[in-house]
Amino acid sequence: MTHERLGLAILRYGLAVVFLWFGFSQLFDGLNWVSWVPEWAVNFLNIPPAFIVLANGLFEVIAGALLALNIWTRWVALTLALHLLVITVEIGATAIGVRDLGLTAATLALAFLPSKEGISHEKDSQ
Amino acid sequence: MNVSTVIGAILIVVVGSFVWWQNGADEVVSTTPPTVENSAPAPSVIGTNAVVDDNGGERKDSESDDTNAGSETAANPPPAPSGMTAALVAQHGTRASCWSIVNGNVYDLTSWIPKHPGGEQAILQICGTDGSLKFNRQHGGDSAKEKMLFGFKIGALAQ
Structure with missing residues (x-):
């Protein structure tokens, strides 16, 4: 394994753990996440905040699993980066927002890394 | 199935189990909508x-x-x-x-x-x-x- 592949694997697994943790947390303890649902999202989707949390949790678990399994990594990472960008903008310039900005950048980097380094955009892993 | 897939699958199970344990399995049902x-x-x-x-x-x-x-x-x-x-x-x-x-x-x-x-x-x-x-x-x-x-x-x- 080259250094590039090792670095990429660490980045991919690391981000996968992040999304899996947050996703499972929202599924298992949605109550503690509802306050994060922005008002505009509730008005736009016209569904209760708790269901938005569950849907978001499910999305993050699935996306995190795809990252962990290196399936469609590029597109999944791109989608997650956009997803995180919305969250980052919504949270704003706070400690959490800045942290999420870093995660957004890392996820976006994963989306743009060259496929020869092990990024999969096919159904099958590398 | 290669090593990468196995590691990924293990990660999913471990993280999911950890969060489940962290939140307390008994509380999970009560906190769903x-x-x-x-x-x-x-x-x-x-x-x-x-x-x-x-x-x-x-x-x-x-x-x-x-x-x-x-x-x-x-x-x-x-x-x-x-x-x-x-x-x-x-x-x-x-x-x-x-x-x-x-x-x-x-x-x-x-x-x-x-x-x-x-x-x-x-x-x-x-x-x-x-x-x-x-x-x-x-x-x-x-x-x-x-x-x-x-x-x-x-x-x-x-x-």
């Missing part, structure tokens, strides 16, 4: 801090004094969360179904009662009533608290 059988119209929720510091209110935990609570059953769910009146809110003045009015909106605070850092009583005091004064006294102008409160919103108070 309410169903028709056990809830008010909309799954309420959240916030991280207190609503009221006033312990002098006359309203107490009124599981036994609310004669209307029993009218809503699994077969007879509460009405849709829109155009709510103060009278309707007053019917939800128990720990089992705690609605409150704050600044013209109706909130289902049922699930927040046991999680309220300031104690259950602070929330129970405003169940079924207009809690605007108490909320504003404690958290008025605090956008974070107001945002958290929004997570419980189930409708606007009908004029």
